[in-house]
Structure formats: structure tokens, C-alpha cells
Amino acid sequence: MPQFAALLRKDSQPVRYLVVDDSVFARKNIIKMVQLFGGEVAGEAGDGLTAIAEFNRTKPDIVLMDITMPQMEGIEAVERIVRQHPEARIVMVSSVGYQENILAALQKGAKHFVQKPVKPEVLYEILRYVLSDDPSAAGAPVALAGEHRS
Amino acid sequence: MRMDLIQPFINAADAVFAESLQGPTKIGDLSMEEGAYRRKGIAALIAIKGDIEGRVILDLAPEVASKVAAILTGTESADEQIARETVCELANMVIGNSVTLLNDQGYTFKVFPPEIHTSDEGLRGSADTEAMVLAIETTCGNIFLNIAMHHLARRRRERDLAPAVR
Numbered sequence: 001m002p003q004f005a006a007l008l009r010k011d012s013q014p015v016r017y018l019v020v021d022d023s024v025f026a027r028k029n030i031i032k033m034v035q036l037f038g039g040e041v042a043g044e045a046g047d048g049l050t051a052i053a054e055f056n057r058t059k060p061d062i063v064l065m066d067i068t069m070p071q072m073e074g075i076e077a078v079e080r081i082v083r084q085h086p087e088a089r090i091v092m093v094s095s096v097g098y099q100e101n102i103l104a105a106l107q108k109g110a111k112h113f114v115q116k117p118v119k120p121e122v123l124y125e126i127l128r129y130v131l132s133d134d135p136s137a138a139g140a141p142v143a144l145a146g147e148h149r150s
Numbered sequence: 151m152r153m154d155l156i157q158p159f160i161n162a163a164d165a166v167f168a169e170s171l172q173g174p175t176k177i178g179d180l181s182m183e184e185g186a187y188r189r190k191g192i193a194a195l196i197a198i199k200g201d202i203e204g205r206v207i208l209d210l211a212p213e214v215a216s217k218v219a220a221i222l223t224g225t226e227s228a229d230e231q232i233a234r235e236t237v238c239e240l241a242n243m244v245i246g247n248s249v250t251l252l253n254d255q256g257y258t259f260k261v262f263p264p265e266i267h268t269s270d271e272g273l274r275g276s277a278d279t280e281a282m283v284l285a286i287e288t289t290c291g292n293i294f295l296n297i298a299m300h301h302l303a304r305r306r307r308e309r310d311l312a313p314a315v316r
Contacts, residue, residue, distance in 0.1 A: 022263055023238060024235050025222070025235035026239050094246060095243040095245070096246040096249060098249065098250045098253035115246075115247070116242070116246065117169045117170050117243055119169075
């Protein structure tokens, strides 16, 4: 795995992520990547309904959201989260990457889209871009992941 | 069998396995299934609904599934539960990428979450359903895709070009 400069909030704290995917395997994979980027896992969810509850509970900086899930799909969960929290930053992570899906997610308030299988360097650049739009977070990398931050 | 429908599955499977396993892959045997397909080991089934409807099964022998899971989780070995989750997620990625390619050709779909397929028999062809098995050779062993689907509607482009019925 390549090394990545840590993506931090403006207050130099790690970015907190909510990882939403019905596959435990996929969640573990994404969690490994965000930890590689110096991030922290605020919560996990396996469906859209749980994702909404976890968002309200943990108030993460970024949500990484799958689309195809049981009970409530990712796009509907995005719509509900953004309706309540317009400042929410949600990145869709799905293997189904056709235009209608991407447009629907963006129209409901998602900030970006990453197609599976996820390449760490692609996810990193997208997170950096999404964070750079956040007045409370520093998109610019300030330290290497795993390095001591003072 | 319409190859324009099958080719996206072949391309997606090849790309997903090459990327996930970080090794060479080769498309092996491709056969039509007129008789019953026999499950090889750990299999995940995904249902597709839309302009084309059907089901796809991704099937790995237990030892192959275990090797693939170990690579993807970065561990020396993987237990059966992890192997099952790995097969489901691989199926999700292959089918998701396939329907993305088919959508670019004008077909629209809804894909359902993968389920572990426990029946010993897979999907066989019928008068209205074409079924085939594709073997993908990887460094971990062969991975099988059992695809069965039938057309329900013309693709968007054809519908758009068709004169309006008065």
C-alpha cells in the first residue's frame, strides 16, 4: 500500500468517517483505507436506515455510502440525511456506476462518487477534494499518515 | 447467445479480478448451459431486473475462495465466513461493473444485494432464458460465472428511434 499524507480537519484532529455498506468485507476494506489516510471511524452501518441513525448519533465529517443495500438504499439515505443536515458531506461508493445512479445521488445531495473496486489513490484524491470544500476542515495534507502530529 | 450482452460481464469480471487480486487473469472456457449447472463451492447470487432480467452466480471452489479472501483481507488465511463475504462482495463488484457497461449501451437495470447461493444446482437455459458459464483463470484458481437472463424490453436507443404508435 502506498503512503498518503494525512487528511486532517482544520483543528488538526483526524477526519471522522461514517462507513455505510451492507458487506462487512467492503466496510473493512474502506476502513483500512481511511485509516491509511489518517482518518478515524466514527461509525459503521449496513443499510440506509441505520446510516441515518448513525449519522445523527456520530455527526461524522464524511459519510462513505454504498448504493445497493437492503431495507433502504444509499440514494434514499442520502436524501434523508441531507434534508436534515444540508452540510453533510457524503461520497457514494458503489460498483454500479452508471450515469443515472450518479446523477440521482448528486441530485439528492451527495458530493462525489467512487466506483468499486476502490483504488486507495482515487478515494484519497476525492476525499481531499470534498474536504477542501469544507470550511471547518483542512483539505490540504499536513502530515504523513502514521506520523506524530504535534 | 447475444455476445453484446455477455461481453460486458466478461470485461467487468476480467477487470475486477485483475484489480482486486493484483495479478494476471485469463478468460477460459465459455459454455452454454443446456443441462443443470453444478455448484463448485462458495457461490453468491445476484438478481437483476429491468430491460434484461435474470440472475448471475459467482462461484468459487472453497480453496480458491479462501485464497482470494486471504489476498483481499491481507491475511495469511481466511475462514469460511470471510470467504463467503468476499465472494458476495466480488459478485457485487462484477455485476455492478457489468450493468454499468450495459447501461452505457442503453439498457436500464436494478441490481439487488448478493445472497449466498446454497442450492447445488445453478441456472439452466430455457426457451426464453439464455444461460452460460464463464471460467476466469486467476492466480488463485478458476472463478466461475453462471449467467442466465432474458430480454424484457428494447434498449432505450431502440425505443427512442422507434416511430410513435398512433
